Amino acid sequence: VQLQASGGGTVRTGDSLRLSCLFSGRTFSDYRMGWFRQAPGKYLEFIAAISKSGERTWLGDSVKGRFTITRDGANNIVYLHLNNLRREDTAVYSCAADSLLTDYLNVYEFEYRGRGTLVTVSS
Secondary structure, eight states: OEEEEEOOEEEETTOOEEEEEEEESSOGGGOEEEEEEEOTTSOEEEEEEEOSSSSOEEEOTTTTTTEEEEEETTTTEEEEEEOSOOGGGOEEEEEEEESSSTTOTTOOOOSEEOBOEEEEEEO
């Protein structure tokens, strides 16, 4: 499985951004997908997940109400929609894929995690 995240950049507080993650190498619909982020000097944080079908989603408390996760099965892409960005959202965002724990949406163990894309939020 290969995961390629893109869409990061420098934005201002209150702005929106959409991150994309292109999945390849296996059958996309067999995988639960997720997003992680790591802020400078902080631990890796699991922030979002979506089921294989896309019918169920989970968001961590720090992003709930501001971020959404969606997937496009036709193009093998999972998106993270970031709204009302705050300075504390500054981080490297990476996507992850898992085919083993697909019944457990908010479990942070994933088989694969790709390299991230940097989001910087300035005031």
